[in-house]
Amino acid sequence: MYDLIIKNGKIIDGTGSPYYRADIAVKDGKIAEIGKNLGEARETINATGLTVTPGFIDSHSHADSALLSHPELIEKVEQGITTSIAGQCGSSAAPTSDVTAGEFLESLRDQSFGANTVLLIGHGTLRRLAVGVENRAPAASEMQQMKELLRDGLEHGAAGLSFGLYYAPGCYAETAELIELAKVVAEYHGIIAAHIRNESNFLIQAVQEFITVVRETGVRGVLSHHKASAKENWGKVCHTLRMIDEANESGLEVYCDVYPYCASNTSLSATLIPTAYRAQDDDGIVAMLSDKTMRQTIYRETCAIRGDDLSHIMISSCSALPHLQGKRISEIAEAEGKSHYDTAFDIICDSHVSCDVCTFSMCEEDVETVLAYPRAMICTDSGVARHLTSYHPRLRGTFPRVLGRYVRERGVTSLPEMIRKMTSMPAAVYGLTSKGLLAVGFDADICIFDADTIIDHAEYGDCTRRAEGLNYVLVGGQVVAENAVYTGARPGRMLLK
């Protein structure tokens, strides 16, 4: 007798092939049989009129920081994510000064979660431990220390290394440092992912640098949350996607991921303070912005690039100043009778450098171009359990939004092709050999949804709204979400390579 049979669904198996109708039998967490008249099961899900796909894989997530405090991973499972690739943008929950990455991963080995998680080791995290937040090259001994910390993580099951070359201290690394560390990853047949150095005026150079690291090491690479920021750069993604194609045609393996929104989300300080001034702790940043001359210097440099108008920046989450959440810098400036920059700099100081913003800097056409690109995977670029009503809506809306808005309404690509980009493609890229396909022997990570109605409802200013049209999400054959409401089940695991 089977544990579960999903009856009469339209099966989109994750390969990119069109749907077919069949039943799926699950036993011991695996897909046991696919066909008709499969016999008896303890439970049945009637999927008549619904689409059945592999569970979605969030190619770029920050869930690692909350794995211990919020193991339910509610914001993942309630949008259909059954596995997420965490430790991104150069920042991972381990190693820390107290615990090695190996110890961290070992401690999670027997823990259970709402969904599965893969961990990358953050280069910024390594550099912070070995070098501090200093704008300089590492000494030979510090380079050695970074390599050992990385090796320890890879030995214990981390899938690779992530770079955050826009953030301090990752931004202080030269290309040679990236190559040296990526060579360690290559020894373990791991992957590198990068929030590249620049996503606006120097986007093309930044993509080139990443492809150089891939070329020099032979390691597989993913360009994170690919985009072109600021109006003068819109359209450049056509060029960068061609660069990715050419890299692959020359024998390299380069991919990208993307989230389906025109606004990014990061800290206000990283948004407005040039990297040269970020080589210090939060107290240092507050002191610097409190100094009239320094504030003026930073204003002049940033304004030369961004201009005087910050009305495209919205406070997304700021626990110290919650009344500002959901407001644009321009609104706050007008109410307070200050300039946009003084308003923003004062918020950085008053929140003690703990304020995130949504920046509306991308165009819809570029977002659609990248979403449709065959080597682009889908990602939330979000953590979990933010305890915030106000955050970027990608926290909860990403996957239903891609299927509803971009596949059904806008037709950027076919449903089977988009499902492939959400399932078998990231499974192959990240080496998840038992995931990403509806096929016998594969893990029973499964989504069941209504392709005619699935849609996101999370908004800027209210990211708590759940998706609609997502009937069931299963991890290892257990239902973790029903009608986008978490069930309390924790069949997910830390996936160790």
Ligand SMILES: [Zn+2]
């Ligand atoms: Zn990033």
